Amino acid sequence: MKIEIENRLDAIASCLEHLETYLKQRGVARNMRFVMRLCLEELLVNTIRYGYPAGQRGKIRIILRGGPALLVEITDDAIPFDPLREAPEINRRAPPAERVGGLGIFFLRHFCDEIRYTRLAGGNRITLKKHLGSKPGMGTDHGN
């Protein structure tokens, strides 16, 4: 499934509904749909909020591919940013006010089996992989 949205926060809802429908049609369990929705929401919010200079219009393409693993590919035309290398590490022992900023990428690391970043000419691509047969959350940090 291919979805294209503009870089507006209110465009995220329809994209998340598409993901929900896509996963429901494949019989994916609710908890798994929950964590995949969470990962996609966090990534899109970060891209839209921080990836574009104020007032600049942009396009974000989301491709969903099913199989034993779900692949979610998000391609944007935002400023170059590799969240895996450049997002601040969050320190869970720090006071909460200092930690919540980096929670989105932290969730991605926790819940996805694989995250890949590719810098493109004029954009970024993130690919998330989640084995649908696994437990939604492993209770461990994958540490990547």
Next chain:
Amino acid sequence: MEIEAQWEDDIRIIRVQGRLDSLNAPVLDRFLEQIGDGERLIFDFSKLDYISSAGLRVILKVAKRLNGSQGHLVLCGMEDVILEIFAVSGLLSFLQVEKSLSKAKSALS
């Protein structure tokens, strides 16, 4: 998302239903502006289906305000996957969580 609030004695109980995400977290944030310093507050999350970091931030904000003003906040009724989101984020060490509304009320009385 739907928000319902009621008082039981001097405890305010807020039920959040549905999804609490980046789109509607500001609505809850504005709703919570009415919470006074020093209040005793319960969030009943038994009908909460989903939460993302934007929602966590709003909960944390009111928790900090109540902690800093001799108030008391208890969360209750969360299903396992929502509890895991709180756990993964490390917020459980700052927030009091009870299984049920009745336990949350006992914790405050």
